[in-house]
Amino acid sequence: MVTRSALIYLSRQDGLKEFAARFPPFKKLTTRFVAGETVDDAVAMIRQINADGATASFDHLNESVSHESEVDQEVREYLRILARIDETGIRSNVSIKLTQFGLELDSDLAYKNARRVVEDAARRGNFVRVDMEASNVTQVTLDIFKRLREEFGLNDVGIVLQSYLRRTYEDAEQLLKLPARIRICKGAYNEPPEVAFMDKREVDSNYVRVMQLLLSSGIYHGIATHDPKMIAATIDYAQLHGIDKGAFEFQMLFGVRRDLQYQLARDGYNVRVYVPYGKHWYPYFMRRLAERPANIWFVVKNMFKG
Numbered sequence: 497m498v499t500r501s502a503l504i505y506l507s508r509q510d511g512l513k514e515f516a517a518r519f520p521p522f523k524k525l526t527t528r529f530v531a532g533e534t535v536d537d538a539v540a541m542i543r544q545i546n547a548d549g550a551t552a553s554f555d556h557l558n559e560s561v562s563h564e565s566e567v568d569q570e571v572r573e574y575l576r577i578l579a580r581i582d583e584t585g586i587r588s589n590v591s592i593k594l595t596q597f598g599l600e601l602d603s604d605l606a607y608k609n610a611r612r613v614v615e616d617a618a619r620r621g622n623f624v625r626v627d628m629e630a631s632n633v634t635q636v637t638l639d640i641f642k643r644l645r646e647e648f649g650l651n652d653v654g655i656v657l658q659s660y661l662r663r664t665y666e667d668a669e670q671l672l673k674l675p676a677r678i679r680i681c682k683g684a685y686n687e688p689p690e691v692a693f694m695d696k697r698e699v700d701s702n703y704v705r706v707m708q709l710l711l712s713s714g715i716y717h718g719i720a721t722h723d724p725k726m727i728a729a730t731i732d733y734a735q736l737h738g739i740d741k742g743a744f745e746f747q748m749l750f751g752v753r754r755d756l757q758y759q760l761a762r763d764g765y766n767v768r769v770y771v772p773y774g775k776h777w778y779p780y781f782m783r784r785l786a787e788r789p790a791n792i793w794f795v796v797k798n799m800f801k802g
């Protein structure tokens with residue numbers, strides 16, 4: 497737990513971000529979790545993922561953007577991704593972060609920028625998932641999502657909830673009334689006990705409660721996890737309640753539990769792989785290390801291999 501908090505703390509240090517980006521051995525190791533630096537690197541990976549029976553979601557890495565010009569570049573990058581999806585015929589949607597679209601500068605700016613991307617996706621018959629970030633932006637992220645959802649359809653834009661947050665079950669109930677497509681995940685940031693469950697068992701049991709609520713709603717949701725217990729609970733619940741395999745999708749991260757991704761796809765479940773790419777991989781990469789102590793040993797071992 498201390499290691500996890502320390503790594504998440506380090507993930508937010510800008511000085512280290514600059515250092516890591518310039519340190520070749522570190523950069524090489526990111527290929528385990530990051531699909532490359534350019535949109536075409538990600539397209540190539542997604543072709544392979546599609547060939548293996550899964551769909552994908554693009555994530556252009558660059559969170560907490562603090563200059564308006566950079567924010568505009570992010571919007572353009574997402575418009576480019578949506579165009580590339582159509583040109584190449586790959587099966588993928590996109591995931592965005594509102595801090596990437598200027599949330600820390602001005603929430604209205606983030607809304608307007610997200611709106612530009614959702615509008616383009618809707619026109620193309622594609623879908624935008626709004627990722628959930630740290631708890632200081634949970635409410636504003638939900639507010640912006642609700643505005644978008646009022647303007648666009650159920651199949652144009654969706655949201656993410658995190659089972660480690662105490663508020664999440666109620667948020668899920670409220671969002672289902674819109675209705676909304678939800679991705680449930682456990683949550684990847686450092687949160688205090690006032691807002692989040694500290695005990696893994698509580699995070700897991702809340703995950704199962706929310707998953708059951710989602711599956712019973714009749715709406716197409718994303719069950720994002722690599723945890724075999726969460727996956728088994730989802731499959732059992734669906735079987736018990738006669739919920740079709742095609743009524744929801746499992747979602748996993750690029751480079752994590754590929755065996756499980758292929759297995760579920762082979763078993764006839766919908767599987768979507770979240771595919772991050774771009775130069776600003778440092779915070780994302782550090783959060784992945786934080787999730788599994790063995791990943792740190794993987795990094796250390798490979799650094800000394802040279």
Ligand SMILES: Cc1cc2nc3c(=O)[nH]c(=O)nc-3n(C[C@H](O)[C@H](O)[C@H](O)COP(=O)(O)OP(=O)(O)OC[C@H]3O[C@@H](n4cnc5c(N)ncnc54)[C@H](O)[C@@H]3O)c2cc1C
Binds near residue numbers: 628
């Ligand atoms: C598609 C997708 C989208 C996500 N979007 C968000 C989001 O918007 N906001 C957010 O806060 N979080 C997001 N996350 C991250 C999520 O919150 C968790 O941090 C992450 O998925 C680990 O949780 P877990 O459910 O896999 O369970 P855990 O209990 O963390 O892990 C269960 C098992 O999965 C394997 N595993 C998990 N992570 C790794 C890893 N990094 N490397 C190797 N093995 C691993 C291990 O075998 C581990 O024992 C997303 C995750 C996925 C899969």
